[in-house]
Amino acid sequence: MGVRLILKNSVLTAVLSGEIDHHSAREIRTEIDSTAAKVKPETLILDFSAVRFMDSSGIGLIMGRCKLMQAWNGLVEIHNLPPNVERIVSLAGLESLCTIKRGTVDESAE
């Protein structure tokens, strides 16, 4: 449960897993931000493929990371939303803040 970070060619990928709620979001946020602030990546990818549950705390998490990345004109992409997570994300209308990639994206591919 939590987050695994992969840095490659100025793209920081955060592979999220488990359940994202107000409790777990705090730890995930700290992990991502401490690395992102150091490397200032051009793009931050949030990969939700292994997320089993997410409530609106996850929306706050996404919005917060978008704000952080704006500090150096970086972009945020959201990948691999499971259907139940997608429902919450569409409710929030995040399209103006970040790019939501539909369909499966293999993070290990070049």
Add this chain to the structure above:
Amino acid sequence: MKALNEMELSFPSCSANEGFARAAVSAFVAQLDPTVDELCDIKTAVSEAVTNCIVHAYRSTIGIVYISCRIFENGRIVVKVRDKGCGIEDIEQAMQPMFTTAEGERAGLGFAVMESFTDRLHVSSRLGKGTSVILEKTIRRRPAENGQ
């Protein structure tokens, strides 16, 4: 109307209990044989209600969160999440999407999610006394299998 089955639980408003609360309600309503989607809706709505108690009602203090869950005829579930926290000054404003009084990263979508993931949402509150959120959802009966 008399409930066919019911349960109650109470726990301190520590954020570690958010996962426990939604898992407990989910385990209780599993007897109605809900679909994965229906179960996820209930878990999400309960998680939002409990998070509100922790983040808003009790803020930096620890109080008790009370949950009751009742099952009625035809698969109707009524979950009540109650606190004895600060109360909501303006319920209508609090229920507006994107409105939040909390500091930090709150999206202000708690009530919007509860509303969208249940059939009915009722909120009542008294300043300084606490807030009570009632979530209702009916689990659709699927064709009976194995001669149930």
